[in-house]
Amino acid sequence: MANQIDSSIERLTQLADSDGVFYVLALHSFVEARLRAEISEVGTIADFVQLLQASADLLKKRGARADWLTVLSRMAQEHVLVEELRRGFRVLDPEEVVAATHNFLSFCRLQGIDSPALKGLRQKLHAWRTHRAREERETELSRVQAEILAAQPNARALLTLTEQWTRDRNRLAEVDGEIERVSSQMARLRQAGGAAPDRPPPERLPELDRHLGRLRELRAPLVERLEGYHDLDRYVEHVRRFSLYTRTRMDYERTLLELTAEQQQAVDEIRGGSDFLIRGGAGTGKTIVLLHALKRLRQDASGELALTGRGRILLLTYTNTLVKYDRYVAEILRERETGDLILTADGFLQSRMGLLATRSRIDYGLIPRLAQRLNTTTFFSPAELAVEIEELIFGALITRQEYVEARIPRRGMRQPLSAGQREAVWQIRDRMVEEMEQDGIYSKNYSRRKLVEHLEAHPEDRRFRDIDVAFVDESQDLSAADLRALRLMSARGLIMAGDSGQSIYGVSSPYKRAGIDITGRSRILRESFRNTVPIQELADAYRRRGEGEEEGAGAVAFRDGPIPELYLAGTRDELARLLVRKASLFVDRLGYDPENLTVLAPTRTDIATIGDLLGHAGYRHADIRDDDFSFRETGTIRLSTLHSSKGLDFPVVLLYLPGLPSRGELDDRSSGILNRNLIYVAMTRAMDNLNVFMLEGAREGQSDAPLEDLVAVFRDYQRRHT
Numbered sequence: 001m002a003n004q005i006d007s008s009i010e011r012l013t014q015l016a017d018s019d020g021v022f023y024v025l026a027l028h029s030f031v032e033a034r035l036r037a038e039i040s041e042v043g044t045i046a047d048f049v050q051l052l053q054a055s056a057d058l059l060k061k062r063g064a065r066a067d068w069l070t071v072l073s074r075m076a077q078e079h080v081l082v083e084e085l086r087r088g089f090r091v092l093d094p095e096e097v098v099a100a101t102h103n104f105l106s107f108c109r110l111q112g113i114d115s116p117a118l119k120g121l122r123q124k125l126h127a128w129r130t131h132r133a134r135e136e137r138e139t140e141l142s143r144v145q146a147e148i149l150a151a152q153p154n155a156r157a158l159l160t161l162t163e164q165w166t167r168d169r170n171r172l173a174e175v176d177g178e179i180e181r182v183s184s185q186m187a188r189l190r191q192a193g194g195a196a197p198d199r200p201p202p203e204r205l206p207e208l209d210r211h212l213g214r215l216r217e218l219r220a221p222l223v224e225r226l227e228g229y230h231d232l233d234r235y236v237e238h239v240r241r242f243s244l245y246t247r248t249r250m251d252y253e254r255t256l257l258e259l260t261a262e263q264q265q266a267v268d269e270i271r272g273g274s275d276f277l278i279r280g281g282a283g284t285g286k287t288i289v290l291l292h293a294l295k296r297l298r299q300d301a302s303g304e305l306a307l308t309g310r311g312r313i314l315l316l317t318y319t320n321t322l323v324k325y326d327r328y329v330a331e332i333l334r335e336r337e338t339g340d341l342i343l344t345a346d347g348f349l350q351s352r353m354g355l356l357a358t359r360s361r362i363d364y365g366l367i368p369r370l371a372q373r374l375n376t377t378t379f380f381s382p383a384e385l386a387v388e389i390e391e392l393i394f395g396a397l398i399t400r401q402e403y404v405e406a407r408i409p410r411r412g413m414r415q416p417l418s419a420g421q422r423e424a425v426w427q428i429r430d431r432m433v434e435e436m437e438q439d440g441i442y443s444k445n446y447s448r449r450k451l452v453e454h455l456e457a458h459p460e461d462r463r464f465r466d467i468d469v470a471f472v473d474e475s476q477d478l479s480a481a482d483l484r485a486l487r488l489m490s491a492r493g494l495i496m497a498g499d500s501g502q503s504i505y506g507v508s509s510p511y512k513r514a515g516i517d518i519t520g521r522s523r524i525l526r527e528s529f530r531n532t533v534p535i536q537e538l539a540d541a542y543r544r545r546g547e548g549e550e551e552g553a554g555a556v557a558f559r560d561g562p563i564p565e566l567y568l569a570g571t572r573d574e575l576a577r578l579l580v581r582k583a584s585l586f587v588d589r590l591g592y593d594p595e596n597l598t599v600l601a602p603t604r605t606d607i608a609t610i611g612d613l614l615g616h617a618g619y620r621h622a623d624i625r626d627d628d629f630s631f632r633e634t635g636t637i638r639l640s641t642l643h644s645s646k647g648l649d650f651p652v653v654l655l656y657l658p659g660l661p662s663r664g665e666l667d668d669r670s671s672g673i674l675n676r677n678l679i680y681v682a683m684t685r686a687m688d689n690l691n692v693f694m695l696e697g698a699r700e701g702q703s704d705a706p707l708e709d710l711v712a713v714f715r716d717y718q719r720r721h722t
Helices: 002-015 020-038 048-061 066-087 094-111 116-129 140-193 205-227 230-256 261-269 286-302 320-332 345-356 366-374 382-394 400-405 419-439 444-457 480-489 533-545 572-589 604-616 668-683 705-721
Strands: 276-280 312-317 342-344 467-472 494-498 522-525 565-569 597-601 621-623 637-641 650-657 686-695
Touching: 002 020, 002 116, 020 048, 020 066, 020 094, 048 066, 066 094, 066 230, 094 116, 094 140, 094 230, 116 230, 140 205, 140 230, 140 565, 140 572, 140 705, 230 572, 230 686, 261 286, 261 522, 276 286, 286 312, 286 467, 286 494, 312 320, 312 345, 320 342, 342 345, 345 444, 345 480, 366 382, 366 419, 382 419, 382 444, 400 419, 419 444, 444 480, 467 480, 480 494, 533 668, 533 686, 533 705, 565 572, 565 705, 572 597, 572 604, 572 650, 572 686, 597 604, 604 621, 604 637, 650 668, 668 686, 668 705, 686 705
Parallel strands: 276 494, 276 522, 312 342, 312 467, 467 494, 565 686, 597 637, 597 650, 621 637, 650 686
Antiparallel strands: none
């Protein structure tokens, strides 16, 4: 048997450099033979795609690994594509041939086939280990990509056709089913009536025959209409090709579990003993670097703990969703033990506050309520006063001398203040502190300030100094008070990852105010492995168009993919329905599993609206912020607010942008920077496909500059690449 497998694979290797279509069909013939031999239940299924689907269903019932289902699903989509190309006498791109080889090798790995003859096929994957710029690859995929771009002006019409196509397809399936039922019934009646010429036919046969004729009359225009969806079929084929290739290459890169050269260099520079910052644009792998560096520091420290008395190593991040995601990534990296060390910075600091004041509690809505009651100013609304005190004074650890006497700049705040007005604010601040201390109920940032004051006054208190090194993800969105408290608790410094261009909560860098000096102790990552080239190019163009800092911008992507698409509509309702149509196209025609789709929207109300529409269309959905949500969950389309998507990535992003959150307490420039950063973050969550849905009013020349610029960037991108 082994000799036969070796011989078959050697024949496949000889075909590898021949016509790509026939080579891939040969790979599939090998797979078909193996499945028929291994799974007896599928032996009678003639169609290869149906055989793959049946095999996947059986393996799922037997508890097979998810890898099996992924490989068989991709091969089924691959086979449909290759057959279409064969019938049209068209060619496969060399990159698509490599993708098919990767899927075949994955099948062999899962089957336990480790033939020496596979070495020749593995060498074909070498092209993917060498990152080449897209300009170096003048290929068939470039032509396909150009046709996708050319179809974008008609994209909305194509989505409308998708609904009609779905109705026609379902109706045709019903008619075909009824034709089959009636034909079978007529055959049984004829058999029961006998074949003798002198025996009359059963009474119902003429009636059934007329019904069959009517069904065939119904069928003819349905078939004709389905054959007439040429533009839609062509568009779907092109997007399917790119999507299949892009997903396969991403799968390949993740199975390597290898760091890029620049990521490895960053890990090597992280030793502990001093603060360090990993910077880089979206998708450059900052979190991956932290996880690898954390693993190595734990290994280095494991033999020393008993001798040195070193404390714990932790990875702290911004939200509970990010904790779940980082633990999920740690499992992918086969670092399950690391997952137990990942916490939210907020939860960790709350537990520390419990050591300081055992009967205290933190109330996140406290300062807005106090501001509503204590605001005696005529120049601040309660909301503006709350932001001034909680985010600026408490969050940035500002002293009275700095605020009132030195009149420290209040970067980003809309309302300028005189010395007298600052004094009035500080007096209200003191009244808030007095009430918090009296009740033992603290705001978030004031609790951090209390921790900092205690740690600076009592450096000998070992209850708070049991941390050796703290790794901090998304550090740019923590307050200076957060970072200062963490720094004082960490014996050998903070290892941070952040990007000011992805800051969505504050416009000032927190590091200097926290007393953290990273001069000469930072590393910039510039190679993006999350996003495709088109997504990266579009996002960087949008980032450059704004007035925010460009730290990390200009990351280089190497994985090609579909062109991002923009959809415009006149109303929110129409826009939401367009989005659901596109979701349907991804799941029903492009073969994406529902969990690969994520809808990002500005508010919880928007999320609820989209969720209701998806539910009415028959799709299960889940909010990633829910406590019981797991990133291992399958079969559901994922929903998230823009803010909650930070630090995550998804194969397909449907970005719903009918408007943006209000930031009335900030000046126009700062509000614009944060909203642009928020849009940039949302765009770069997409690994394969990015689709943006906006109201038609957000055009060039309108007042909402971040949205206006996004439309303009899309237009510029289309003009440059047409």
